[in-house]
Every structure is written in C-alpha cells, then in structure tokens.
Amino acid sequence: MTKSKRSNALALAVLACLQERAMHPYEMATTMRQRGKHESIKLNYGSLYTVVQSLERAGLIEAQETEREGRRPERTVYGLLDAGRIELIDWLSELLSTPAKEFTQFEAGLSLLPCLPPEDVLALLHDRMAATELALVAERSVCDHAYQQGLPRLFAVESEYRIAMREAELAFVHQLADDIRTGSLGGLEEWRGYHSAPPPLQLPEARSEEATE
Amino acid sequence: MTKSKRSNALALAVLACLQERAMHPYEMATTMRQRGKHESIKLNYGSLYTVVQSLERAGLIEAQETEREGRRPERTVYGLLDAGRIELIDWLSELLSTPAKEFTQFEAGLSLLPCLPPEDVLALLHDRMAATELALVAERSVCDHAYQQGLPRLFAVESEYRIAMREAELAFVHQLADDIRTGSLGGLEEWRGYHSAPPPLQLPEARSEEATE
DNA sequence: GGGGTCATGTAATAGGTTACATGATTCT
C-alpha cells in the first residue's frame, strides 16, 4: 500500500495524531476537529474507520488495547509503528515538496465556459465575486481571532494559505469579467452566436446588480 | 440524482459534449483530449462508462443507436435529453457562481507542518518553489503557443486560471519560507523542541541548493 | 506476417460515503 495508498489525506492525519500519542479513532476525530484540521482534510466517521483498518492492514499502525469505559461500546486504541513513523515523514515531505495536479470544480467550470452565453457567465462571475468576498471576511476574522487568542501562526498556516488562494482567485475572476466585458477574450461574436441570443443586444450598459470593480 | 450526483465533473463534461452533437463514449473522450479538457477534468475510460450509465439512468441522456463500423465492437451513440440540457446549464452555473470548498493536498500538508522539524520544512518548501517555477514555465509556454496558433482566449481560460493559482501559491510559499527563516511564525523554539534536534544547530548558513529568493 | 498500438468496451476490486444502531449523558 505504501505507494498506492497515498490518496486519501485522512490517513496521513491519522498517522499524525498517533505520532503524538496512541488514540482510538473517535478521539482522533475530535482531536482533529478541535484543531480545525477538518477544514483542511476531509473527515467523516465512516471514512475514518475504513482508513484506520487499511493502515492496520498495511502494518503502519497497530491495535494496542481495547478498553471499555462504563457500558459504552469497546474502543480500540491504536498506536503508531515504526513503519508508520517513516511513512508519515515520507508522505508529508512529498506533499510539501511536490506540487500535485488537483482538479478543482471552478477550473472544470471555466473549461466549459463556452457552453453558456457570455452575458450569463458575466452575471455568474459577479455572483462568485460577491460570495468570495464574504467567505474571505469570515476566514480572515476566524484567523485573526485565533491569533489574538495567542495561537502561534505555525498552527494556522493552512488558514493563511486558503485566504491567499481565495484572494488570488478573486483577482483572477475580476480580471476575467473585465476581459469578457471589454471583449479582450476574443471571439465574443462567435461565442454569442452559439447561443442564438434573441436581439442584437450588445450589452451596452446592461450590467447586473454587482458593482465590484 | 440531479442533486446528489453533482460530484464528478466528468459527467458535466459528457453533457457538454453532447450539447454539441450526439456521440459515443470513446468519441467524447477523444474530443475532450483534443481540446485539452482532460487537464481540467479528470478523465479515464473506466469512469467514463460508469458516468455515462449513470447519466442514462438519471434520464439526462439517451442511447440513440448502436452502430458498428467494420468489425469493431458496437458503439452506442448517446444523445442529450431536455432534462440533460437543463442540468448542464444549472450545474455549470453553480460551478461558476458558487465558490466550493476544495481539499487540496498542499493544504493538508501545511496543516500538518508541526510534524516535521522546521529546517526540513524549509528545505522542502524550497524544493516546491523550484518545481513550481518549472511547471509555470511549461504551462505558460503551452498557453502562449496555443494563442499564437490563433486560439481565442475563451477556449483556454482554465489554463490562465491554473497559471494564476500557481503563481499565487508560489508567492505564498516564498513568504512562508521567509517567515520560517526569520522566525516570524512564532514558536520556533517550541517547534524545534518537538523534534529533539541533536546539536543546537541554529541554521546559521545551512541553506540547501535552491536559491529562489 | 508478426508485434505493437489504436479503438472500444467489460468486469472485478477497492475505496469511501451514507445510513443506521445503541448505550450514555444532559437538558427541560
């Protein structure tokens, strides 16, 4: 697995938790949630148990004891094996050092732009800009708040990264919308032609309600 | 499905192909490849057939004829139904207008930074910057080349988007590396403490081979 | 005329997600 299994980052998070101390799965989940890691790594209980199993099969972690507190269901506590320690370091190093191809939904959408008429695209992009600005405000304030509580930046770098990426996307969309309006994308007439727009409406002043630029 | 099925963008690409004309699956794939859409939408044959089936079950597309050319295997040609046309517009509009939460591998990596010692992280980030710069050169040249062939920008917006995002990430990583070096991330001693670094090596001039800043 | 590669698709497997289950704790 050690090579094939590097798909789902939740497995990496599990290794990271266990590097700190042995835990049972549910505790890993709450730990991650407390630290806000679920904002960066998709987490749900179902997958968690699947992933833990698969890490065990791969010999990276090991069930240490099954304790039972009160009459709750048994909880299996897992510990990190040496192979797991190595895999953690290796995998994380790869994530940091090697830019990976990611398929984002927005990129998919952009690649199919010609399927919609330009006026519609313009309106949609304006909607996105507004939504992005909102999201940015929220993320920035969460981040600032954490820092004011004394959290060292080291533990919220992901958050700064998300903000930086959103800002960049916003700038891009802004520019793109401008380029569509001014026609500097080229092929505007062709584009409009695909979608038999009823009148020769050349979008002279027809702007939607957004005025973000 | 119309709501639950909006996970895999390949289905959207299928709808988009069929908006143009009826096709059999293999032809959709080659069409997408020709236009470089597989750079933006993950495509492999196995998934393609699964996705087409599921679109058919959902009543968005329909098998029109099964032709047979020479003694090749039968090919089923699919056509877009009205429900499919609507779904295409709806789905694409959502992708464009609504920023979605995406989990990227790099963000996952960043969120686990404290698992590695700061010196190692620094080296890894420098590797990433070098690799990103290479990737940027390649993508820019592909894009420019296409434009010089007369392709209107409209058909390569995704590519410009990828470039913009990579540039932004590069800038972020650059800044982050600086912040680690100068200690403005806070908690550097703590951080180093987690990983009992053998000597009190304070990374005085110990830089790796990259000199990107 | 035999070995590769293209064109086209199917089947088996693995991975992940949703839905469900059950006892404990807390709130009103």
Place this chain on the structure above:
DNA sequence: AGAATCATGTAACCTATTACATGACCCC
C-alpha cells in the same frame, strides 16, 4: 421522565479505478 444530543461504531451501498479483453490497423 422523555427528548435531544453525544459517543462510538458497523454495514450496505455506490463510485471509481485498475486490469483485462478483443478485433483492427500499421509498420518493418
């Protein structure tokens, strides 16, 4: 005391990916 929520996990389902299959074309 009953309702809601937390803590903990299992099982069934669905999706996607990999591996495989098969005839045709092409090149030497």
